[in-house]
Amino acid sequence: MTKKVFWQDPYLTELDTTVQTVQGNQITVAETIFYAFSGGQESDLGTIGDYKVLEARKDGKEIFYTLDDNHTLKISEAVKICIDWERRYKLMRLHFAAEVVLELVCQRFPDVVKVGAHIAQDKSRIDFEWSQNISPFIPSLQEAAQIIIDSNQQIISAFSDESAERRYWKINEFSQVPCGGTHIKRTSEMGTIRLKRTNPGKGRERIEIYVSEAL
Secondary structure (H helix, E strand, O other): OOEEHHHHOOOOOEEEEEEEEEEOOEEEEOEEOOOOOEOOEOOOOEEEOOEEOOEEEEEOOEEEEEOOOOOOOOOOOEEEEEEOHHHHHHHHHHHHHHHHHHHHHHHHOOOOEEEEEEEOOOOEEEEEEOOOOOHHHHHHHHHHHHHHHHOOOEOEEEEEEOOOOEEEEEEOOOEEEEOOOOOOOEHHHHOOEEEEEEEEEOOEEEEEEEEOOOO
16 A cells, blocks of 8 residues: 655655556556545646656555556656645645635534535635525635634644544644645645635535735
């Protein structure tokens, strides 16, 4: 099973490892910093052994990487993994901004149900089952999120059950939430947050989340 180094150090951009299995154009590696799509967070982009990763797919506790059909990698071969750091960092910041907003919504409106989420490098979004228009609550949610961001608190990220690969994030005096994504170290790294309401359909509300380019 692949050791997920992106949990130990989500700021690592290169890693030397070895190929573990090869099945056509799909491979696994002994250790990885290359995050696969999970929990709404998009996969990293980058290369393994100079081959572009076309897809990173999580299957149970394993991660499978799809390469070009013409790759020549072999089992036990030494390879270098390189990820697109600019993209990764945007994903981490927008992921955690979405986590903060979601937790604020859950604390203020405990009957509201989250029904979807997506984190891309330009924005993140959360969908809720919500019978009313969320617009009146957007300014106070944005203000509360910015206060947390500006407090520059440490974000603790660790295992709650290492054998089952269950993880959580925690901000003291705010919340502790189960999550297996890649996390920034401090709240201030999110910068300035902006929230926007959209309506994806009857009985649903969507909050789109943006963070400033400059930290």
